[in-house]
Amino acid sequence: MSLTEQQIERYSRQIILKEVGGPGQEKLLASKVLIVGAGGLGSPAALYLAAAGVGTLGIIDYDNVDLTNLQRQVIHNTSDVGREKVASAAEKIKAINPDVTVQTYRERAAAANIREIIKKHDFVLDGTDNFPSKFLINDVCYFEKVPFSHAGILRFDGQMITVLPGQTACYRCVFDKPPPAGLVPSCSQAGVLGPLAGVIGCLQATEVLKYLLGVGELLTDRLLIFDGLGLQFREVKVTRNPDCRLCGQEPSITELADEEQAACDLKASQ
Amino acid sequence: MKLIINGKDVETDEAHTVTELLKEQKVKWPDMVSVELNGTILKRETFASTGLNEGDKVEFLYFMGGGRESD
Numbered sequence: 593m594s595l596t597e598q599q600i601e602r603y604s605r606q607i608i609l610k611e612v613g614g615p616g617q618e619k620l621l622a623s624k625v626l627i628v629g630a631g632g633l634g635s636p637a638a639l640y641l642a643a644a645g646v647g648t649l650g651i652i653d654y655d656n657v658d659l660t661n662l663q664r665q666v667i668h669n670t671s672d673v674g675r676e677k678v679a680s681a682a683e684k685i686k687a688i689n690p691d692v693t694v695q696t697y698r699e700r701a702a703a704a705n706i707r708e709i710i711k712k713h714d715f716v717l718d719g720t721d722n723f724p725s726k727f728l729i730n731d732v733c734y735f736e737k738v739p740f741s742h743a744g745i746l747r748f749d750g751q752m753i754t755v756l757p758g759q760t761a762c763y764r765c766v767f768d769k770p771p772p773a774g775l776v777p778s779c780s781q782a783g784v785l786g787p788l789a790g791v792i793g794c795l796q797a798t799e800v801l802k803y804l805l806g807v808g809e810l811l812t813d814r815l816l817i818f819d820g821l822g823l824q825f826r827e828v829k830v831t832r833n834p835d836c837r838l839c840g841q842e843p844s845i846t847e848l849a850d851e852e853q854a855a856c857d858l859k860a861s862q
Numbered sequence: 863m864k865l866i867i868n869g870k871d872v873e874t875d876e877a878h879t880v881t882e883l884l885k886e887q888k889v890k891w892p893d894m895v896s897v898e899l900n901g902t903i904l905k906r907e908t909f910a911s912t913g914l915n916e917g918d919k920v921e922f923l924y925f926m927g928g929g930r931e932s933d
Contacts, residue, residue, distance in 0.1 A: 726927060744927015751926040766903060771894050771925050815923065826869055828921050833903050 632789030634719030664786035748820035
């Protein structure tokens with residue numbers, strides 16, 4: 593694939609980066625990235641990945657746009673309230689960049705459907721709002737060896753890690769299994785400052801582009817913890833856990849299953 | 863005993879094990895916290911039997927994303 597004159601102009605500000613260049617831009621245009629959840633994290637990530645010219649963006653989300661989403665889910669507009677999130681997101685992506693092919697999946701991420709979707713992609717961005725989905729994405733990506741960016745936000749805090757399955761610490765190496773339903777407050781209960789989604793979602797998009805371009809140092813084996821009130825980033829080194837039930841020495845999870853906990857934010861996400 | 867908990871120097875009173883430390887530091891839901899001691903994630907079953915030493919680096923790692931309230 594060679595770049596058109598218009599593409600060279602559109603992407604000129606990143607093509608002049610020696611880490612990108614023409615070949616890097618061609619790589620991005622040939623890449624397929626799956627965004628799970630067109631919400632707080634998925635919105636800014638999708639906008640920037642579309643603008644950067646990632647050629648194929650898959651988006652999974654079952655929900656419709658709700659008025660309470662608009663405070664942070666910046667890909668959706670007031671006039672989108674009530675629409676399918678995937679349709680709303682796809683429309684904005686196409687408007688930003690017609691180079692991008694959008695594939696929408698209006699489904700809940702579950703063991704039965706997500707494996708086939710994930711394996712078609714080069715990288716997965718976890719922008720989900722519940723723990724069963726986060727563990728499911730971790731497990732599928734491990735079995736299919738698809739790298740992914742995990743992240744979560746709440747109140748003024750955010751947390752993220754990039755996982756190269758089988759090579760670096762996975763989510764289960766740090767957090768063994770989902771917390772019991774109801775014990776962990778959700779954004780609808782505890783609140784979240786909108787820009788937190790932008791900060792962390794954009795960091796996730798940065799990781800995606802770095803991975804696709806093969807440049808820099810990924811956030812692997814490091815859990816990044818962002819404290820928005822103190823405006824501090826902190827890093828905790830983590831290593832592959834030999835006792836990990838998924839990627840450890842004697843794994844007990846050998847096939848895919850849905851975790852038992854109900855989505856912690858069901859009411860708000862329906 | 864002086865420990866480094868989540869990057870901060872903390873003087874503990876009487877906690878000699880991880881379980882006691884979780885209690886002393888008033889961690890609200892100890893079952894919800896992953897604990898890393900000097901770079902190694904501990905098995906939950908070993909919290910009560912894992913002793914602490916002067917200068918140990920302890921990380922309490924919380925679920926977030928849908929997420930957990932910070933203390």
